[in-house]
Amino acid sequence: MDSRTLRRRLHHGDVDGGRYDRFETSRVDSLNEPLLGIRDLDYDRHAEDQLLGDALDDQRRKEHLHWSLIFSNVLAQWAQWLATVVLASGSLFGRILPFISGMQNGENNFQPVILSSLQKERLKQLKERLSIPFDGTSSEHQDALRQLWRLSYPDRPLPALKSEVWKDMGWQGSDPSTDFRGGGFISLENLIFFAETYPDSYQSLLHKIDGNRSDWEYPFAVAGINISFMLVQMLDLQSGNVSSKAGQQFLELLAEDGMAFDKIFCVAFKLLDAQWLAKRASYMEFNDVLKSTQLQLEREMALEDVLSVQDLPAFNLLRSRNW
Template identity: 60%
Template sequence: MTSRTIRRRLHHGDVGGKNHEHLKGVDMDDLNEPLLGNKNDEYKAKELEVKRLEDILYDEQRKERLHWTFLFSHIISEWAQWLAKLLLGSGSFIARILTSPSTNGGGATKKYLPPILTPLQEARLRNLQKRLEVPFDGSCLEHQDALRELWRSAYPNRELPGLKSELWKEMGWQGNDPSTDFRGGGFISLENLIFFAHTYPEAFQNLLNKKDGNRAEWEYPFAVAGINISFMLVQMLDIQSGLPSSRSGLRFLQFLINDESAFDELYCVAFKLMDAHWLARRASYMEFNEVIKSSRLQLERELAIEDVTCVKDLPAYNLLR
């Protein structure tokens, strides 16, 4: 019962059935909430009881509001996690939006929500990022052995030269010391070349010896081009640190589910694709940067294709066969 109800009953004479007996000579307009001017103990007791009931009611309502607030927050949290997982599905409507052309009016690469990775994806991504952090060190025995392995893969029937030799120029290094050409490419770019030579030896030899198509008089240097392609892929996939947020980077994360060597595989495709663009443009050495850019654009378009779930699904992969 509220104080307003008590006041209304006073006006109608229904409190204790006394029909206004206690209000004789009192102006009804002088009754102000919460009736504090009345000294009657009965009314004061009722007023205290009303206040106590109101406090209890308020307390219950507050608890109920807190309960529903917590419940609503929990539902929102669960829904957000479900939505994040939904975004990973390449067949979903939302995923098709995420993998559509994604540059804004200013030409900057559009960013997307980071996905929720499986433990296997996380481990493979961390391993790749650790590889990216390793610079090439010409004084490191492991790195020296890797250079020798590259030479043996490229020229299995030739004598292995010293680590500093004019013969390295034949592979497409700019000087007699290959270690000076890595710069920002890091050790992973050498690993990429070795992987290419071991996994697709015929395609590797065709590129190394420029066997396909009508070549320019001033060709791109094979080994240095390979380092540039490694660097291009790292930039395009946005994988150097943290979680990728580019369209191509998100698709690449899906590749890691089934293929630990997805980056090396993609490197082979990108190298062969770059050479195809080179031949199509009848390019010369001075146009190399433009060829790299056009190759990257095509690779990004192919990565955006809905049904592409691994490197071998890319149309450009057929160039390796």
């Protein structure tokens, strides 16, 4: 495998790779093993009576199931009718009953929620940011790259926009603009926000200060682009209506903080590095660690007491002097 192939593995195209499952399936696989009986049941003279009793029990269960299905269908129709009536009033129940209807139909996906005007405006602004690709010829984007360098290396001279020195930050080539691809301009904004808002945590990741590091580390800047892309997918931000569980939970966080996406990016980056160290991972395992990071974020966002980004348990990974 040549170096170009290795470099390509860290781009956004690998985010949905199949190797992610290895960190989460070991325990699940063990639960899927058949449960085998450990006793031999001897046939005796009461066998016929037992078979007759089993037949009667089966008949009772069938009758119970029949009436349960009738009741369930009636309940589903009632909930659907009530949802239609209450939705028109715009009350709190209007936000809850669509979920009941989905549960009655056996669906795991969530129906669109009713957004406040503040949520709509902040979501619109975020999607506008997501729609901007990185443009290496734009003076604004060039200035943003220079700003990131100054924040990262305040004591070093600013290099040309195409220079081998950019590799020190974790870009894969001499021209950082070639590494953005699907990450877009927002991924650069995320890195700048991280460097400005939590400078100590940012510097510790940039310079790989914490823990016993692998000899073959992940490239810092490219990792940030992959994290931005992962969050967009996880939070379902590219769809017309956010319908994933994590995406709807994010909308609640967005109502509390207009910079929720950028802050979750910082949390995700610290969480990725913590899992990287815990797993003693190396370059080729980056995608596995990224997927593990996504799963952990989804679990934390689902906690009942998480009402803001600061409530996420992983937020504690950001050093307290930066808060």
